[in-house]
Amino acid sequence: MREALRVLGNMDGNLQGYWEVYFKISCKFKDKDLFLDVLGSTTTKREAKSYLSRFQPSNDRKRSHKSYEIKGNNVGVNLGSLYLPIRAVDESPVFTQGPSKSDFIDETPGRLHLALVKIRDPQNADDITLRRIGLTLVQLLQLGMASMVVVDCEDGNGTSKAIQRRLSLEQADRIVSAIERHGSRGARRLENVISASAPNEESQPSVKIRRWTRISNRDLLLAPLRRGVIPVFASVAFIPEKHSLVTVDANEVVLALTRELTGLKPDLKVIEYTKETERVASIQKQISIDRVILLDPLGGIPSADQSRGSHVFINLEQEYDNIKHEIMQNAPMDTQHHELRRLPRLRIPQSEAQTHLRNLELLQRTLALLPSSSSALLTTLRDAANSNRRPQELSQSPGVGTRRQRNPLIHNLLTDKPVFSSSLPSERTGSASSRLEPVVATTFVKRGMPVNIIPNPLDQPWTPPLSSNPPIQLSDPRIDLPRLIHLIENSFGRKLDVNHYFSRIKDRLAGIIIVGEYEGGALLTWETPPDGSPTMVPYLDKFAVLKRSQGAGGVADIIFKAMVRDCFPQGVCWRSRMDNPVNKWYFERAKGTWKIPETSWTMFWTTEGVEGDQKRRGLFGDYEAVCKGVVPSWADNKEVVD
Secondary structure, three states: OHHHHHHHHHOOOOHHHHHHHHHHHOOOOOOHHHHHHHHOOOOOHHHHHHHHHHOOOHHHOOOOOOOOOEOOOOOOOOEOOOOOOOOOHHHOOOOOOOOOOOOOOOOOOOOEEEEEEEEEOHHHOOHHHHHHHHHHHHHHHHOOEEEEEEEEOOOOOOOOHHHHHHHHHHHHHHHHHHHHOOEOOOEEEOOOOEEEOOOOOOOOOOOOOOOOEEEOOHHHHHHHHHOOOEEEEOOEEEEOOOOEEEEOOHHHHHHHHHHHHHOOOOOOOHHHOOHHHHHHHHHHOOEEEEEEEEEOOOOOOEOOOOOOEEOOEEEHHHHHHHHHHHHHOOOOOOOOOHHHHOOOOOOOOHHHHHHHHHHHHHHHHHHHHOOOOOEEEEEOHHHHOOOOOOHHHOOOOOOOOOOOOEOHHHHHHHHOOOOOOOOOOHHHOOOOOOOOOOOEOOEEEEOOOOEEEEOOOOOOOOOOOEOOEOOOOOOOOOOOHHHHHHHHHHHHOOOEOHHHHHHHHOOOEEEEEEEOOOOEEEEEEEEOOOOOOOOOEEEEEEEEEOHHHOOOOOHHHHHHHHHHHHHOOOOOEEEEEOOOOOHHHHHHHOOEEEEOOOOOEEEEEOOOOOOOOHHHHHHHHHHHHHHHHOOOOEOOOOOOOO
């Protein structure tokens, strides 16, 4: 592994060559076509090194048993364009202002990387779909990520508990069989691992009691993982006090597994921390829950303000409350709250809204227990089954493409990103001719980072400064000025002429966007054209992301979305030098661009109709004049990336 990373660090050129080199180093890998096919989906050196430093294909781990093999002759994972015609995010430019100097650290050898997978409504999925999902799970294991599968057969139709219990057990066995068709070590339905508390005998029948679900047999939980077996759990628990089985909420099973595998036990007292519990804690430190994956016929979390169908990426720290309120407008609960009436309205049935709300709340609760590096993915069973769809298997009718479809689970394992960037305009993320059903059915979720917008546009919309509405100043106590300066200088790799900069933007500052602990941010100003036009132009003056966060983590996407959605929804302009490596990223997000004649600047804008509407030619001229006239504020005065 270290040799592979060393070679990668010294190589240039086509990325497929990187994987070929790594494959030769990992010569014991059983399926070269699978390995090169899936790894060929990541097209940046950063992603290649990041994946190889974190995940090891299953044969790379030192084991005493035979390497895990995949059955069958046709096991290649298809990672062609999932959403045509736009390129996927891993084929698109990333926000980087120069070469990255970040080191990629190899994690503890032998650490088990795990995905908690919940499959909802498998009873309505056909056998072919389940077999292909089984193949995807086996391929995830081959690429370094084991899985635990929880079966959710709750249909919301009031089915009796006895029928639900039998159905859950039957579907768990069905999923085990689907996995075992592809893996020599296969899967196993685990029993007597999940326990639940007994209801209080004195409680009234009309009172709904929430059972406490927990893991009761740790050894049975961990043993299959060590052997490369995929554990499958029915949503059934054992009540020790009554020696009986009971149906439990599948979401509570996922949470119980999360608590157990992270070592978070609310009922564990210090005096009970014996040698046995220390041994279990040591085992748990060898397990990393990297993904929570929900396979649901409804797909990702629906979006009210995007034509693309589902949210592409959710930053829970910033968006959880608003998205929850959007869904609650359709769910069977009190929707008369004034905060809900102000939000865009979703057009989905109440039953679907309730399911989406449960999915969102489950992800919020699980990711709150996991490291910030963990992430979640919601997609349909159909998309998760896109494992063997070769071009020749697709329809040859006119108008139907023959490119491979991308499997979102495998793509996400390799990139830890959504299928495409969340800050791309919705019209650039799918086929304009496909309007009958959502373009996007997959949502990528992270606990993420808080977003601080000063001033908050919900309380104080960003409007041109007036005597009655003076602009904010950089001396505002809400702004950590030293950290802001460090962010700008680190992002651009240049020293800022602080005095000149402060003097230039004084009384012009529209607002500031700060992501996380100054991981990234943007400064936006109101500019007037130097020719004396009275127009106040909204201008992106600085867009900065710390070097360590460039090209990863979605920081740039979060900033850009906040700017165009919350701060300047009517449009904003900015400039960038023609040789700036970030320009490819800007081109995909701007409504229009213009290479300003006789300068080294390219102008960008997000305002509709600037170049085409005859009545707005004046606005185009104002944009151009502003982008020409802004004086840089760098201490070295060099003509480089600005």
